[in-house]
Amino acid sequence: VNSYESWGGYPKTRSSTVIPMYWPETIRFDQIQGSVLPYGLGRSYGDSCLNDGGILIDTSRLDRFISFDDQSGILRCEAGVTFEEILDLFVPRGWFLPVTPGTRHVTVGGAIANDVHGKNHHRAGTFGCHVRQLELLTSDRQRIVCSSHKNVGLFSATIGGLGLTGVILWAEVRLKPITGPWITMETIPFESLNDFFELSISSDAHYEYTVAWVDCLVRGAEMGRGIFMRGNHADSAGHAYEKPHRLRIPCNAPSILMNRLAARAFNTIYYRMQPRGVKQQVVPYESFFYPLDRVSNWNRLYGKSGFLQYQCVIGKQDAAYSLKEILTIVANSGLACFLGVLKQFGSVVSPGLLSFPRAGATLALDVPFRGSKTLRLLDELDKIVRDASGGIYPAKDARMAASMFRFSYPRWETFVEFIDPCFSSSFWRRVSSGGNACERC
Numbered sequence: 001v002n003s004y005e006s007w008g009g010y011p012k013t014r015s016s017t018v019i020p021m022y023w024p025e026t027i028r029f030d031q032i033q034g035s036v037l038p039y040g041l042g043r044s045y046g047d048s049c050l051n052d053g054g055i056l057i058d059t060s061r062l063d064r065f066i067s068f069d070d071q072s073g074i075l076r077c078e079a080g081v082t083f084e085e086i087l088d089l090f091v092p093r094g095w096f097l098p099v100t101p102g103t104r105h106v107t108v109g110g111a112i113a114n115d116v117h118g119k120n121h122h123r124a125g126t127f128g129c130h131v132r133q134l135e136l137l138t139s140d141r142q143r144i145v146c147s148s149h150k151n152v153g154l155f156s157a158t159i160g161g162l163g164l165t166g167v168i169l170w171a172e173v174r175l176k177p178i179t180g181p182w183i184t185m186e187t188i189p190f191e192s193l194n195d196f197f198e199l200s201i202s203s204d205a206h207y208e209y210t211v212a213w214v215d216c217l218v219r220g221a222e223m224g225r226g227i228f229m230r231g232n233h234a235d236s237a238g239h240a241y242e243k244p245h246r247l248r249i250p251c252n253a254p255s256i257l258m259n260r261l262a263a264r265a266f267n268t269i270y271y272r273m274q275p276r277g278v279k280q281q282v283v284p285y286e287s288f289f290y291p292l293d294r295v296s297n298w299n300r301l302y303g304k305s306g307f308l309q310y311q312c313v314i315g316k317q318d319a320a321y322s323l324k325e326i327l328t329i330v331a332n333s334g335l336a337c338f339l340g341v342l343k344q345f346g347s348v349v350s351p352g353l354l355s356f357p358r359a360g361a362t363l364a365l366d367v368p369f370r371g372s373k374t375l376r377l378l379d380e381l382d383k384i385v386r387d388a389s390g391g392i393y394p395a396k397d398a399r400m401a402a403s404m405f406r407f408s409y410p411r412w413e414t415f416v417e418f419i420d421p422c423f424s425s426s427f428w429r430r431v432s433s434g435g436n437a438c439e440r441c
């Protein structure tokens with residue numbers, strides 16, 4: 001079994017040779033045959049963390065905390081430290097991550113390499129906005145410290161750089177002060193995409209975190225209905241803090257379970273279960289930020305054939321029209337889509353040459369992999385995104401064409417200059433015209 005898979009389980013790769021990295025000296029680039037790619041916890045859905053037939057450098061053993069300044073909140077840690085480890089150590093001390101994705105099972109290196117975003121993008125931008133400096137190990141054995149003042153080009157290529165510029169050894173990130181482990185959370189059902197946009201605009205000024213679940217299978221007048229969630233850090237809930245329990249999926253479920261009927265029933269029940277009007281609760285931060293982490297290995301529910309997540313961003317002007325088109329195609333496609341997540345990105349500029357977030361609306365959809373039917377559907381969605389001058393997120397992608405990538409990331413040619421010649425990935429070989437030519441490999 002190749003345990004170094006991506007989260008979606010698609011595409012399958014040949015077992016890669018894996019080198020666990022304990023110290024920078026562990027990796028002897030001069031003795032390596034073939035291209036290399038750093039691997040964090042494999043929480044990328046598609047092939048950006050895979051290197052089919054090549055070598056993966058497992059960075060999860062670079063897991064040491066280096067320093068913390070309790071005045072400024074500046075944390076320096078190795079790149080394999082996970083968000084869960086940071087939260088476990090620092091939330092009780094009154095500090096929180098400046099930006100977090102929807103899972104805490106990611107490494108600092110992986111979060112930088114995909115320049116991840118969270119529910120506070122409209123306020124805080126991406127994770128990369130909070131990285132003060134980092135150290136990169138390149139295949140010519142240089143160790144290069146980069147920041148927005150030093151080796152600036154390499155810094156902006158490494159943030160969102162998909163692991164292709166070298167191995168991030170450590171990074172310095174500014175944590176933010178919080179008053180406790182609680183979130184005041186409000187959920188509000190909405191009936192259309194227009195309602196979503198209105199809620200989003202009115203909430204962004206008062207709520208640090210906003211996101212919505214959208215029913216992606218309903219057609220007709222109800223299309224675009226969903227549940228809006230917003231929240232702020234809270235002092236206390238009036239009772240003792242208890243970590244939410246976790247469940248585990250022991251093995252792959254039969255793929256047939258994730259069918260359209262089940263998806264439609266799930267979406268309808270979820271929507272109908274929410275009380276009408278605004279519901280307010282004070283919840284542990286884990287329940288608000290990481291509801292999916294409560295079920296470890298929930299990706300196994302999709303069975304052996306796996307699933308894809310399609311995440312696009314569309315500029316403000318075209319968002320309402322294009323998202324409606326996308327939801328119509330998905331609802332009419334016959335494919336099961338269990339999860340749809342909508343969020344309005346703010347206008348904070350992302351620091352990476354290949355960062356995904358930009359001002360506009362982002363939609364993420366989970367679809368089980370059903371061969372060419374699924375791929376054809378997603379190609380159709382690409383056309384809409386392209387017509388609206390939008391982009392697709394590499395961290396979730398396993399299939400976009402090279403032309404779509406270049407369209408989504410117009411600065412890709414500048415980025416190419418910073419790629420380490422010994423580094424490559426399955427994703428990169430797919431979206432570029434070929435691999436990298438390393439003289440030693």
Ligand SMILES: Cc1cc2nc3c(=O)[nH]c(=O)nc-3n(C[C@H](O)[C@H](O)[C@H](O)COP(=O)(O)OP(=O)(O)OC[C@H]3O[C@@H](n4cnc5c(N)ncnc54)[C@H](O)[C@@H]3O)c2cc1C
Binds near residue numbers: 037045080102107
């Ligand atoms: C349930 C779930 C929810 C998610 N929600 C969000 C979300 O809300 N927002 C969002 O932006 N993303 C989200 N993601 C995606 C996830 O945050 C990213 O894919 C993240 O980068 C995964 O981190 P990782 O440590 O697992 O890295 P991997 O997936 O192993 O690798 C990701 C990339 O980082 C590179 N890399 C890893 N370590 C290093 C290193 N030390 N040096 C250089 N490069 C390195 C790899 O080469 C690869 O290109 C979600 C994923 C899941 C499973």
